[in-house]
Amino acid sequence: MNAFELAALLFPDVTMTVEEAEALYPARILPEGAKVTRVAPSPTGFVHFGTLFPAFVSERLAHQSGGTFYLRIEDTDSLRYVPGAEQDLIDTLSYYGIQFDEGPNATGESGIYGPYWQSQRKNLYHVFAKKLVQEGLAYPYFPTDEELSALRQTNKKEENKNKDWAAQAQAAKDAQAARRTAWIDTAEAAVSSGRPFVLYIRADGDGEKKVFFTDLVKGKVEFPENDEDFVLLKSDGIPTYHFAHAVDDHLMRTTVVVRGEEWLPSLPKHLQLFRYLGFKPPKYLHIAQLMRMDGTSKKKLSKRDKGAALSDYKAMGYPQLSVIEYVFTLLNSNFEEWRRSNPDKPWEAFPFSIKKMSISGALFDFDKLNDVSKNVISRMTEKQVYDGVLAWAKVYDPDFAALLAAQPDIAAAAFSIGRGGNKPRKDLTTWADAKEYMGFFFDPLYEVPPAYPDTFSQTDIKAALDAFAAVYDPADDQQIWFDKVKAIAASLGFAPDMKAYKATPDQFKGHIGDVSMFLRVAVTGKMNAPDLFAVMQILGKEQTLTRIQKTIDTLLS
Numbered sequence: 001m002n003a004f005e006l007a008a009l010l011f012p013d014v015t016m017t018v019e020e021a022e023a024l025y026p027a028r029i030l031p032e033g034a035k036v037t038r039v040a041p042s043p044t045g046f047v048h049f050g051t052l053f054p055a056f057v058s059e060r061l062a063h064q065s066g067g068t069f070y071l072r073i074e075d076t077d078s079l080r081y082v083p084g085a086e087q088d089l090i091d092t093l094s095y096y097g098i099q100f101d102e103g104p105n106a107t108g109e110s111g112i113y114g115p116y117w118q119s120q121r122k123n124l125y126h127v128f129a130k131k132l133v134q135e136g137l138a139y140p141y142f143p144t145d146e147e148l149s150a151l152r153q154t155n156k157k158e159e160n161k162n163k164d165w166a167a168q169a170q171a172a173k174d175a176q177a178a179r180r181t182a183w184i185d186t187a188e189a190a191v192s193s194g195r196p197f198v199l200y201i202r203a204d205g206d207g208e209k210k211v212f213f214t215d216l217v218k219g220k221v222e223f224p225e226n227d228e229d230f231v232l233l234k235s236d237g238i239p240t241y242h243f244a245h246a247v248d249d250h251l252m253r254t255t256v257v258v259r260g261e262e263w264l265p266s267l268p269k270h271l272q273l274f275r276y277l278g279f280k281p282p283k284y285l286h287i288a289q290l291m292r293m294d295g296t297s298k299k300k301l302s303k304r305d306k307g308a309a310l311s312d313y314k315a316m317g318y319p320q321l322s323v324i325e326y327v328f329t330l331l332n333s334n335f336e337e338w339r340r341s342n343p344d345k346p347w348e349a350f351p352f353s354i355k356k357m358s359i360s361g362a363l364f365d366f367d368k369l370n371d372v373s374k375n376v377i378s379r380m381t382e383k384q385v386y387d388g389v390l391a392w393a394k395v396y397d398p399d400f401a402a403l404l405a406a407q408p409d410i411a412a413a414a415f416s417i418g419r420g421g422n423k424p425r426k427d428l429t430t431w432a433d434a435k436e437y438m439g440f441f442f443d444p445l446y447e448v449p450p451a452y453p454d455t456f457s458q459t460d461i462k463a464a465l466d467a468f469a470a471v472y473d474p475a476d477d478q479q480i481w482f483d484k485v486k487a488i489a490a491s492l493g494f495a496p497d498m499k500a501y502k503a504t505p506d507q508f509k510g511h512i513g514d515v516s517m518f519l520r521v522a523v524t525g526k527m528n529a530p531d532l533f534a535v536m537q538i539l540g541k542e543q544t545l546t547r548i549q550k551t552i553d554t555l556l557s
């Protein structure tokens with residue numbers, strides 16, 4: 001049987017030619033230099049935080065160059081497939097600002113390079129598989145049931161330690177040589193009895209020789225040529241990642257493949273496959289695994305680690321923008337500097353550059369994320385903060401949401417404290433911080449003050465509160481208000497300024513900060529709160545004085 005006859009035997013249903021398949025996917029008409037990129041996730045139901053890295057890199061490369069960015073669902077592994085995971089993925093990515101030009105969406109799919117689900121492209125893979133068989137570049141192998149289970153056994157054995165590598169390599173070579181010709185006498189009978197086959201590539205590489213390649217981030221990389229006959233189609237006719245990658249990225253006209261570094265060692269296989277198929281390989285950009293510190297050593301941010309599941313960030317109350325800007329901070333070393341010089345620009349205006357990416361990859365760190373998030377929130381308007389907190393609270397703290405919704409003006413005013421200007425305050429790291437920060441504005445969350453530190457006499461506290469209640473006038477400006485507090489401090493034997501206190505602390509009961517604290521605790525119920533003058537302005541005279549009076553009453557009781 002010659003190669004043509006074998007191809008016809010293996011793929012009796014394939015009538016489309018390679019040329020016809022190519023014609024279905026014409027070259028894209030795009031401006032010079034425009035890049036075509038994609039995200040190609042497997043819908044396993046878990047969206048790792050690290051997914052955002054290749055996604056943003058691909059998105060930026062395409063959209064900054066006037067190109068196309070599409071989504072392809074790699075659902076060839078039916079065992080790992082979770083129904084509905086695609087939509088969850090699309091929603092999650094879109095929540096973080098990643099919008100596709102083509103691919104699956106809520107109503108089906110858009111774009112002419114589909115289907116965008118690999119499970120629906122089986123016929124296309126078979127067209128190219130048939131061609132490889134015709135050209136003698138791929139061959140079938142018909143495993144018996146025993147062989148299949150033996151194969152599983154071997155896999156198990158491979159996990160054992162004390163392997164004899166040389167013997168194993170020789171055994172693999174021998175097995176490969178035997179497999180290459182095993183079909184010659186058996187193919188016809190096997191096909192007619194309905195036995196499935198695995199399709200292997202006939203590798204022409206020499207493991208002693210090197211293949212060189214330039215990765216867009218890592219630069220020049222070298223690997224041994226591929227001499228391993230690897231699987232193209234599994235026994236159910238479904239392609240392996242390698243084969244689907246070559247066929248899809250070629251037909252869908254991807255120009256830059258951005259993917260995880262774990263695929264880098266497979267590159268010789270992919271380049272071999274592109275060569276066999278007569279395809280021009282795309283450019284590759286491999287992104288290093290996201291690491292985290294574990295004591296003094298680095299570890300992969302694995303599925304079980306805090307921060308690994310992208311969905312958790314929503315629950316933790318990080319604004320989308322905080323997550324986006326954190327990712328850019330890790331992706332491009334000059335992002336923070338750019339952000340400082342361009343506080344008002346949208347993140348899309350940042351000139352993302354491959355040259356500013358680190359070869360060794362990024363280190364995940366909540367402290368840094370929190371720092372970025374504080375800055376992001378500090379640049380927002382009070383309305384944006386109010387909307388963000390409200391949306392979060394509706395899902396995660398409905399009682400708090402009800403309070404925010406009932407008094408939007410108070411809430412927005414509370415969020416306006418210290419906002420704007422050159423040095424906005426950085427009081428909130430996440431939306432979840434809002435309740436602790438300003439919940440006391442709402443009566444149900446205002447607790448009649450906790451105990452004052454017992455280093456102060458209750459008589460002094462009460463005297464300060466009484467004195468303040470007698471002189472408080474909401475029409476006072478901040479300076480007059482503060483002068484009044486100072487005068488009260490002085491009249492009770494507290495230093496009216498810190499300098500005087502530091503010079504001779506023994507001569508005072510305390511200082512102006514302590515007297516302010518007496519008032520703050522009375523009005524907010526907290527030792528730490530936003531600017532007290534502003535708080536009183538927002539609460540209004542009646543509420544301020546009522547709270548002070550309530551505190552006086554508790555002090556007396």
Ligand code: GLU
Binds near residue numbers: 258
């Ligand atoms: N489905 C592959 C993965 O999730 C895609 C890799 C690629 O982008 O080519 O790792």
